[in-house]
Amino acid sequence: MDLPELLELGEKERNNYKPIRVHCCTSTGCRAANSLGVKKNLEGAVKELGMSDRIQVVGVGCMGFCGNGPLVEIDPQDKLYERVEPDQAASIIDSLNGGTTTAQEGDFKHPFFSRQKRIVRETSGKIDPERIEEYIAAGGYQSLYKVIHDMTPAQVVEEISKSGLRGRGGAGYPTGLKWATVAKMPPGQKYVVCNGDEGDPGAFMDRSVLESDPHRVLEGMAIAAYAVGASEGFIYVRAEYPLAIERLEIAIKQAKKLGILGSQIFDSPFDFKVSIRIGAG
Numbered sequence: 001m002d003l004p005e006l007l008e009l010g011e012k013e014r015n016n017y018k019p020i021r022v023h024c025c026t027s028t029g030c031r032a033a034n035s036l037g038v039k040k041n042l043e044g045a046v047k048e049l050g051m052s053d054r055i056q057v058v059g060v061g062c063m064g065f066c067g068n069g070p071l072v073e074i075d076p077q078d079k080l081y082e083r084v085e086p087d088q089a090a091s092i093i094d095s096l097n098g099g100t101t102t103a104q105e106g107d108f109k110h111p112f113f114s115r116q117k118r119i120v121r122e123t124s125g126k127i128d129p130e131r132i133e134e135y136i137a138a139g140g141y142q143s144l145y146k147v148i149h150d151m152t153p154a155q156v157v158e159e160i161s162k163s164g165l166r167g168r169g170g171a172g173y174p175t176g177l178k179w180a181t182v183a184k185m186p187p188g189q190k191y192v193v194c195n196g197d198e199g200d201p202g203a204f205m206d207r208s209v210l211e212s213d214p215h216r217v218l219e220g221m222a223i224a225a226y227a228v229g230a231s232e233g234f235i236y237v238r239a240e241y242p243l244a245i246e247r248l249e250i251a252i253k254q255a256k257k258l259g260i261l262g263s264q265i266f267d268s269p270f271d272f273k274v275s276i277r278i279g280a281g
């Protein structure tokens with residue numbers, strides 16, 4: 001795959017988007033409150049009301065406000081519904097056709113949302129994490145392409161160092177320094193290890209990213225691998241995160257199929273394969 005093909009795939013996907021996208025969170029928190037039942041009824045209502053030509057229901061990743069789930073967002077109207085029950089789903093769809101809904105309205109101006117600047121989770125809750133096409137439509141994998149074709153590994157390390165990016169695990173270790181250290185090791189087999197085991201009690205940020213935007217994690221790992229000279233990567237995930245594991249497996253398979261992981265990525269000499277290791281629980 002080359003850049004024009006990548007861009008074309010993204011554009012084709014965006015052109016297929018319906019004017020209204022009803023985002024229904026299908027990550028673990030909302031699933032526990034029956035968001036899959038909500039999604040099923042939203043889809044049924046769209047069909048029943050004959051609105052399939054202008055409305056699509058999309059199962060998305062975590063929107064962050066899990067305690068008020070199941071969450072449903074109407075895009076592009078910036079409307080949010082909280083604690084949605086399956087039997088309220090039809091009225092939400094009806095409200096897009098002039099009707100009214102009994103669902104509880106949320107507010108994106110709530111400080112929980114308005115005080116955030118999303119970077120890592122910029123597309124979480126906006127795209128279907130089980131479709132690589134949606135990630136590509138949102139600009140995904142363009143950075144990897146650019147890095148492989150327009151930059152040397154040393155330039156990537158320098159760029160990351162200049163960015164000031166640091167680890168978020170507590171020590172705040174500078175990422176550029178970490179990558180530079182691995183890059184200058186003698187040639188030989190090197191690995192990129194992504195720790196998604198999240199051993200700290202009560203922390204769910206790794207799970208949230210892996211469930212909501214697995215391709216973002218894979219793209220970051222591939223960029224790191226190119227920068228340090230690694231050809232193999234491992235993602236270590238908690239056994240208690242079955243949905244994260246499932247979505248990662250789907251994402252790896254999809255990326256391999258498009259030539260974005262594996263051998264000669266984007267028709268370059270760069271090889272990188274990724275596999276999952278599951279924690280002991």
Ligand code: FES
Pocket residue numbers: 025026027028029030031061062063064065066067069070071
């Ligand atoms: S799991 Fe649905 S908002 Fe977090």
